[in-house]
Amino acid sequence: MTDGEIRELCNRFFDAYQDRRVDELAEIYAPDCVVWHNVFGGREMSGAENLAALPASYTMQRRRTYDDRTINTFDGGFVIQYTLHGVQHSGHRGALWICIVGSCRDGKITRIDEYMDSGKFPAWRGAKPDAAKETAS
Amino acid sequence: MRQDWNTLQLCDRFFDAIEQRDYATLERCYAPEAVVWHSHDCLYQPRDANLAMLKDGMTRLKMRFKNRRVHTFEGGFVQQHTLFVTHPNDFVGQMDVCFVAYTRDGMISRIYEYFDTGQMDKFLPPRGAA
Numbered sequence: 001m002t003d004g005e006i007r008e009l010c011n012r013f014f015d016a017y018q019d020r021r022v023d024e025l026a027e028i029y030a031p032d033c034v035v036w037h038n039v040f041g042g043r044e045m046s047g048a049e050n051l052a053a054l055p056a057s058y059t060m061q062r063r064r065t066y067d068d069r070t071i072n073t074f075d076g077g078f079v080i081q082y083t084l085h086g087v088q089h090s091g092h093r094g095a096l097w098i099c100i101v102g103s104c105r106d107g108k109i110t111r112i113d114e115y116m117d118s119g120k121f122p123a124w125r126g127a128k129p130d131a132a133k134e135t136a137s
Numbered sequence: 138m139r140q141d142w143n144t145l146q147l148c149d150r151f152f153d154a155i156e157q158r159d160y161a162t163l164e165r166c167y168a169p170e171a172v173v174w175h176s177h178d179c180l181y182q183p184r185d186a187n188l189a190m191l192k193d194g195m196t197r198l199k200m201r202f203k204n205r206r207v208h209t210f211e212g213g214f215v216q217q218h219t220l221f222v223t224h225p226n227d228f229v230g231q232m233d234v235c236f237v238a239y240t241r242d243g244m245i246s247r248i249y250e251y252f253d254t255g256q257m258d259k260f261l262p263p264r265g266a267a
Binding site: 038039042072073074075077079081097098099101113115116117118119121 | 176177179206208209210211212213215217233234235237249251252253254255256
């Protein structure tokens with residue numbers, strides 16, 4: 001894939017994620033896609049598992065936007081730094097600062113490694129700073 | 138290709154210098170205007186403050202960057218690694234880190250470091266044990 005194709009795939013992925021188009025995401029993930037997060041126990045999950053969890057995850061916020069995207073491409077992949085803005089059902093607006101390293105092959109994403117700070121989850125949800133740790137959902 | 142190679146060398150030189158407590162080499166890796174952003178406070182730390190923090194850490198702790206996965210891009214690199222830190226009481230902490238560096242003229246000018254402060258119990262010794 002060329003740098004331009006990788007960049008386009010990366011933006012297509014985040015646009016679909018933002019617009020909650022799970023069917024589009026299913027097309028973007030390669031059949032053997034693996035998704036790993038530095039939080040949530042650090043367990044690798046399949047692309048299918050990741051997609052299956054999305055509809056429930058989407059119900060947790062009124063809106064999410066993937067902003068301030070800084071994308072750099074390398075041979076076979078990309079690194080994207082971005083700000084995830086979310087509007088909770090309470091109206092609270094939160095943000096998370098995230099970095100993803102993605103691997104690509106034949107126009108599809110084969111691996112995602114996502115890094116974020118779970119210490120910011122309470123502020124993301126609008127919880128009090130000393131609230132118990134929970135997931136970002 | 139040559140630029141990729143130089144960037145890879147810079148990346149290795151930087152992390153090897155921290156591991157080997159080679160402060161002079163570490164300092165030379167930073168451009169004069171270098172700043173370091175961390176995901177826990179979203180602030181840009183000035184060069185001198187970051188170097189002082191690293192120097193202190195290199196003096197007191199043994200740091201190892203394992204499972205290094207590096208990719209170079211135009212104007213920089215990204216390295217994913219697991220940082221293992223051996224504390225004075227022999228507690229070994231670990232943390233998964235994503236390190237994005239922007240470079241110029243063979244030096245690092247800007248760093249973005251992402252990690253999870255929600256797992257500090259895996260990284261720092263239990264309170265009172267340090």
